[in-house]
Amino acid sequence: MKYFSLRLNRRNFFLRSGAISALGAMPGGQRLAAALAAKSGTDSAKVYTNLGLRPIINASGTYTHLGGSLMPPEVIDAMNDAAQHYVPIRDLTKAVGERIAQLTGNEAALVTTGAAGAIFVGTCACIGGNDPEKMKRLPFTEGMRNEVVVQKLHSTGWIRQCEAAGARMVEVEYKDQMERAITGHTAMIYFLVADKHFGQYRDRLDAPGGKVSLEECVALAKAARVPLLVDAAAELPPPENLSAYTRQGVDLVAFSGGKGLRGPQNAGLLVGRKDLVEMATLYQSPYSGLGRDLKVAKETMIGMLAAVERYVKVDHAAEWNFWKSQVDHVKSVVDAVPGVETGYVPKEVTNHVPRLYVKWEERAFNFSREECFKALQEGEPSIVALRTPLGVTIVTWMMAPGEERIVAQCLKEVLEKARRSAHLRPPRTAAELAAGFGMDNPIDEWDPRGDGLVRQYPSD
Numbered sequence: 001m002k003y004f005s006l007r008l009n010r011r012n013f014f015l016r017s018g019a020i021s022a023l024g025a026m027p028g029g030q031r032l033a034a035a036l037a038a039k040s041g042t043d044s045a046k047v048y049t050n051l052g053l054r055p056i057i058n059a060s061g062t063y064t065h066l067g068g069s070l071m072p073p074e075v076i077d078a079m080n081d082a083a084q085h086y087v088p089i090r091d092l093t094k095a096v097g098e099r100i101a102q103l104t105g106n107e108a109a110l111v112t113t114g115a116a117g118a119i120f121v122g123t124c125a126c127i128g129g130n131d132p133e134k135m136k137r138l139p140f141t142e143g144m145r146n147e148v149v150v151q152k153l154h155s156t157g158w159i160r161q162c163e164a165a166g167a168r169m170v171e172v173e174y175k176d177q178m179e180r181a182i183t184g185h186t187a188m189i190y191f192l193v194a195d196k197h198f199g200q201y202r203d204r205l206d207a208p209g210g211k212v213s214l215e216e217c218v219a220l221a222k223a224a225r226v227p228l229l230v231d232a233a234a235e236l237p238p239p240e241n242l243s244a245y246t247r248q249g250v251d252l253v254a255f256s257g258g259k260g261l262r263g264p265q266n267a268g269l270l271v272g273r274k275d276l277v278e279m280a281t282l283y284q285s286p287y288s289g290l291g292r293d294l295k296v297a298k299e300t301m302i303g304m305l306a307a308v309e310r311y312v313k314v315d316h317a318a319e320w321n322f323w324k325s326q327v328d329h330v331k332s333v334v335d336a337v338p339g340v341e342t343g344y345v346p347k348e349v350t351n352h353v354p355r356l357y358v359k360w361e362e363r364a365f366n367f368s369r370e371e372c373f374k375a376l377q378e379g380e381p382s383i384v385a386l387r388t389p390l391g392v393t394i395v396t397w398m399m400a401p402g403e404e405r406i407v408a409q410c411l412k413e414v415l416e417k418a419r420r421s422a423h424l425r426p427p428r429t430a431a432e433l434a435a436g437f438g439m440d441n442p443i444d445e446w447d448p449r450g451d452g453l454v455r456q457y458p459s460d
Contacts, residue, residue, distance in 0.1 A: 053456050056377070059407050060386040061351065061395040062234065063440065065451050068258030068265035069398055071303065075263060078306035079299040087298060089286045096301045097277070100269065100308050105243035108277035110270045111257070111304045112284065113294045115233035116161050118254035118270035119190075121291055123148065123165035125279035126188040126227045126252075135282065138290045139166030145187040149178060151210040154192035158231060162190055165283075165290075175212045175220075182224045189221050189228045191250075193235050194351075202439070203345045203355075203388050218249040227251040227276060233268075236260035237352050239316050246272050252280075263307030264300045320354070326396035326404035327354040333408035334358055337415045339365065345390060359391030360415065366425050367418035368433040370452065375414045377454045383407055387440050387452060 045055045062069050071079075093111070100109040112118040127146055128134040134144060148167040150159055155171055163169065167187065172178045182189070191214060196207035212220075214230070221228035229252040235241045237260055245253045252272040258265030270280055281287075284294035331342045337360075345355035362368055372392050376383040383406075386393040394411070396404050438452050 051457075054382050056382040056384050057403050057407060058384060058398040059376075059394050059396070060384050060440070061353070061355075061398060062256070062259035064265070065453070066384060068256070069260070069262045071264065071307070072262055072310060074310055075303050075306045079264070079303040082299045082302035089298065092298055092301055093281060093296070096305050097281075099305060101271065103308050103312050104269075104271060106246050106253075106271040108272065108274040110277050110281055111296050111301045112254075112268040112270050112280075113266060113296060114258070114268040115231065115254040115256040116158065116268070117284065117294050118252075118268045118280075119158065119161040119229065119231060120165055121280040121283040121294065122229050122252045122254060122270050122276070123162045123167055123188060123190075124283040124290065125276050126229070127166055128279075128283075130279045130282060135289060138283075139164060141166035141168075145185055147181075147183070147185045148188045148190050149181045149186060150190045151178075151192075151195070151212055153195050153198075153208070153210045154190065154231075156192065156198070158192070158233075159190060162188075173211055175216055178212050178217070178220060182220060182226055186224070186226050189217055189226060191217050191228060191230045193230060193232045193245075197351065201389070203357075203390055203393075205346050205348065214245075214248065214250075221251070222249060227273070229254065234259050234351055236311070237316060237320070239311065239314075242271070242312075252276055257304050257307065261304075261307045261311050263304045267296065267300050267304045269304070269308075322401075323397045324354040326399065326401075327356045327394065329404050330394050330396070330408040330411070331356055333412050334415070337412055337419065339419060340415055343390075345388075345393060351395075353395065353397045355386075356394045357388065357390035357392070358394065358411065358415075362433040363428075363430055364422070365415070365418050366422035366427060366433075367415075368428075368436060370436040370438065372411075372414055372418070373452055374454060375418075376410060379410050379414070381406065381410075382454075383410055384453065385411075387438055389439065 048055055056066070058066055060066060096111055097109045100111070101107060110118070110121070112121060124138060127141055127144055128138050146166055146168050147170050148159075148162045149170045149172060152171050152173045155169065159169055170181045172181050192210075193214075195209040197203070201207035217228055228250050230245050230250045231254050232241060232245060233254060233256040236255060250272065252270060255261070255269040255271070257263035257267030257269060270277060283289065283291040284296065285292055327344070334340055334342055340358065340360045342356055342358050345357055347353065347355075359369070360367070369387065369392050373385060373387055376385055386395055394407060399407070440451065
């Protein structure tokens with residue numbers, strides 16, 4: 001296996017060194033200076049640069065393949081404190097769960113191994129309950145109530161967590177089909193909140209979601225006395241969602257811990273009905289059985305608690321306004337490039353944070369969206385944007401303050417250079433320019449090369 005070194009040319013080094021010094025002297029600039037220094041391969045970033053990897057500026061959002069979010073100091077401090085002591089894990093699981101339930105306004109809560117882990121143990125609880133014989137048999141569920149009803153548009157790769165628990169998925173599209181699908185074999189209904197976040201209509205207000213609303217699913221579940229599990233992995237913010245779904249009558253809700261909550265990325269939350277959450281607890285470590293590999297460290301539990309405690313106290317309006325100001329800055333800079341169109345992505349659809357799409361007449365620029373996405377990654381510093389049908393999309397909420405200025409300037413330079421040099425590249429048709437454009441987070445498949453990331457580490 002070959003190794004490689006990352007190099008800065010002399011001009012970039014001195015430009016960025018000067019910028020870092022100047023920013024450090026500005027009010028509030030010390031955090032940005034530290035962030036830029038880290039991106040240059042100094043300080044904490046050495047844990048990555050020593051491996052031949054280059055830290056990025058995250059202009060994409062809380063995506064698993066980028067590491068989720070960055071934990072705030074209070075979360076890291078709590079985890080460091082937790083690492084200094086032993087405590088019985090069963091008791092810690094219960095104590096942390098009760099505290100998080102109190103903070104979030106739910107009957108019960110459980111720290112899990114991500115939202116995926118929450119879906120898995122929640123499904124286990126709905127199929128096997130706390131029956132010792134059934135628990136031992138999972139995921140071999142023949143003869144049990146093992147069917148999980150799911151809408152066609154909600155049938156993504158994430159239902160594999162249900163299947164791993166032994167569920168047999170029953171796919172429906174319309175309300176009357178769902179009513180007929182709920183039988184004596186039904187263990188659970190699965191509902192994906194982010195159903196408008198995929199496909200060609202992604203991020204548009206007219207995106208076609210599932211044909212059975214959450215309110216209708218709640219009513220059907222209650223009438224049939226069948227648990228309803230909501231996958232709300234990325235639905236924070238808004239903070240009200242921590243209890244909004246259970247207030248509507250949902251039985252179980254899965255959240256990611258390492259996205260909007262900014263807890264450990266390997267953590268999640270299962271909240272909802274106390275009896276179901278308590279049963280779900282039995283399907284992950286330290287208990288033996290199907291979920292023994294779902295080990296939640298004491299440090300992770302305490303970190304998740306600290307993240308929730310922080311989240312319920314944050315001034316979310318002020319935070320949103322700050323993210324919006326960052327997006328506004330990027331828009332003002334990029335709008336100066338002739339032939340470029342920018343616009344705000346509707347926050348009402350999902351991932352409710354300010355986002356900006358950027359697009360241009362690709363034939364006039366002779367430059368594709370995928371080429372722009374790649375150029376930003378290969379630049380200095382490396383920037384990873386988001387790819388959606390609306391175009392190259394910039395998301396600022398995971399950036400350090402001031403990084404939006406770097407992103408804006410780099411994107412402007414990439415587009416200006418492409419416009420100036422259009423005649424130097426062989427002309428391509430609109431279809432040829434669009435052919436290579438991927439989309440982040442496809443609904444029904446997982447492709448290890450589909451994320452569009454430039455590989456930093458060579459493979460055999």
